[in-house]
Amino acid sequence: MTTLNFGAVEGLTETERQQLQDLAGVYNYHQSGNTVKNKYYEGHVTLNDVNLGIALPNGLRGMEIGCNWGQKAVDALADRSMFDGFVGSGAAAETMTQLVAGNRLLAEYAKACREELKYGCVFATLSADPALRCRIRFHSPATSAALWNGEKGRIDCGLAIIDTVPDEKFKGTWRPHIVNLYTDDAVLVLTAQNGVWTAERHAHRMGRPLMEPMIWNATSGKPFGRSRLKKAVRALIDDYIRIIANATIALEFDTTPQKYLLGLTDDQYDAVVSNKFKQYVGAILASTTNPETGENPQFGQLAQGSLQPHVDKMRMTATQFSAATGLTITDVGIINDANPTSSDAILAQSQTLVLMAQQLNTSNGDALRTIAQMAQAIVRNVPLDQLSDEERDVMPHFKNPAMPSVAVTADAAIKIASARKEFASTDTFLEMIGFNQADIRRIKAQEQRVRGQQLLVEVENENNGENLG
Structure with missing residues (x-):
């Protein structure tokens, strides 16, 4: 876990020093919680983290039970938030298309969305760049922090660690050396050399x-939001891990059920105890009458335990987790083979997740629109209030979070095209019937080539007609 401690920084005003110290305090305060959330997302939860001290033996405390519920809760929702670029008109749309391609925003948004759901928020930072014109980067709360200004309804100031961990093995000792401080009028690049921080103002x-x-x-x-892996959800993951551990231990005992022999001689007892496994797997178990009592030894086996209570508890916990996260019951691994769920029922179960994705797209869409406006202002080197109406009208576009089948969208596209003839010649029509952008470009290029060939044929026919006349 990284801790920020700047001490005295050369080149900052008194206000900026106070902001930096406040930001460092916020960052350090939240790191322990962020570490826990990342631990549950990655599935690195041991029995020592969940043991109630009743049924699980202490010798198994370091054991890890594979559980991807934390990752599933985040990824299932993030996968339905599909940013598809910005839409607009004129030069503004062309500018944003170039920025999206140069910054690989489609792929970066997908990663940022997972970090947002894991921690509750993610921060986008912008800076002028000679090659890209505007560089856009995303930072998770594990490498950034911000202070909220309730009066202005936006960030008051923030920081982001720019240099990243060189390798996972250095995570325990790594210390950042480049940190950016973001204020209303400047970006201050803080650099550490020999333990001394200096600021470069932009x-x-x-x-x-x-x-x-x-x-x-x-x-x-x-x-700054709340994580999908909040405490109640983590408690259900703990419960699931305990169930699996108890079921695993019960299965070990059921594999080797407890047996007993009564009325043995001392020699027979020593022979059995000296090699219990051999006696257990042996096909024949022989013994003689006990000469001291005159009784024949009696063999017996205790009743086997049942895994059914563990399975029932697992189903109950999975149902609670499904209700808490909006996932379908099949997403958490519960399938009823005796009465399979219909496709309509599965679609109905996913409606909660679709509504969550729509809410996610709405909030992220507002943020992306602000990011697009700041990016265009950086490209033109003007304040926000000097953007044109065309630049302000640029907005993000998301794919349908319900992810309907191609047959459904194609049918809808054809019906729309029958009412609006011009719609059939748009890229949106081709997208709805299942073509991606690469296919659309190939289709348009080939259509243009065919029209060119037809035009040449028409011109050639006209020339031939005139020569004959």
Whole structure:
């Protein structure tokens, strides 16, 4: 876990020093919680983390039970938030298309969305770049922090660690050396050399920090949102891990059920105890009458335990987890083979997740629109209030989170085209009937080639007609 401690930084004003110290305090305060959330997302939860001290033996405390529920809760929702670029008109649309391609925003958004749901928020930072014109980067709360300004309804200031961990084996000792501080009028690049931090100031005209959060499930008390892996969800994961551990231990005992022999001689007892496994797997178990009592030895076996209580408890916990996260019951591994769920029933179960994805797209869409406006202002080197109406109208586009089949969307596209003839010649029509952007470009190029060939044929026919006349 990384801890930020700047001490005295050369080149900062008194206000900026206070902001930096406040941000470092916020960052350090949240790191322990962020570590826990990442632990549950990656599935690195041991029995020592969940043991109640009743049924699980202490010798198994370091054992890890494979559980991907935390990752599933995050990824299933993130996968339905499919950012598809920006739409607009004129030069503004062309500018954003170039920025999306140069910054690989489609792929970066997918990663950022997972971080947002894992921690509750993610931060986008912007900076001028000679090659890209504007560089856009995303930072999770594991490498960034911000202070909220309730009066302005936006970030007051923020910081982001720019240099990253060189390798996973250095995570325990790694210390950042480049940190950016974002204020209303500047980006300050803080660099550490020999334990001394210095600041390099890059002023801007934006009038607000070049940092914008994408926030999931925010409230008035938590303006930076809440994680999908909140405490109640983590408790259900703990419960599931305990169930699997108990079921595994019970299965070990059921594999070798307890047997007993009564009325043995001392020699017979020593022979059995000296090699219990041999006696267990032996096909024949022989013994003689006990000469001291005159009784024949009696063999017996205790009743086997049942795994059914563990299975029932697992189903109950999975149902609770499904209700808490909006996942379908099949997403958490519960399948009823005796009465399979119909496709309509599965679609109905996924409606909760679709509604969550629509909410996610709405909140992220507002953030992406602000990011697009700041990016265009950086490209033109103007304040936000000097953007044109065309630049302000640029907005993000998301694919349908319900992810309907191609047959459904194609049928809808054909019906729309029958009412609006011009719709059939648009890229949107081709997208709805199942073609991606690469296919659309090939189709348009080939259609243009065919029209060119037809035009040449028509011209040639006209020339031949004139020669004959």
